[in-house]
Amino acid sequence: MTQTIRFLLDENISRSVRNQLLFHEPGLDVICVGDENALPYGTLDPVILEWIEQMKEHLAQGKHIPGILLLRKRVSMSELIAELLLIWHASEPDEYYDHIRYLPL
Numbered sequence: 001m002t003q004t005i006r007f008l009l010d011e012n013i014s015r016s017v018r019n020q021l022l023f024h025e026p027g028l029d030v031i032c033v034g035d036e037n038a039l040p041y042g043t044l045d046p047v048i049l050e051w052i053e054q055m056k057e058h059l060a061q062g063k064h065i066p067g068i069l070l071l072r073k074r075v076s077m078s079e080l081i082a083e084l085l086l087i088w089h090a091s092e093p094d095e096y097y098d099h100i101r102y103l104p105l
Contacts, residue, residue: 005093011041020081067096069103
């Protein structure tokens, strides 16, 4: 079975982003915080930031993460959708393995 890129969107990202992504690519695997089988609503930013920091330490210890994409300030919804679709179409999952990157790339 071929691995595909999957996205988990933070609760502060409009659900319209998921709707637009699925409109353009119905087969895309994208869930949002608050969805069933995702992080619960209300996960505080400090907790998320601590988790990201732990992932950096995790990487420094030779361990692995699937990849984290962080948004730069003032990214428009259309830019975000375009970037995520580009990543989904033009990338392999292992390209982001063990990386923390900012969008837009």
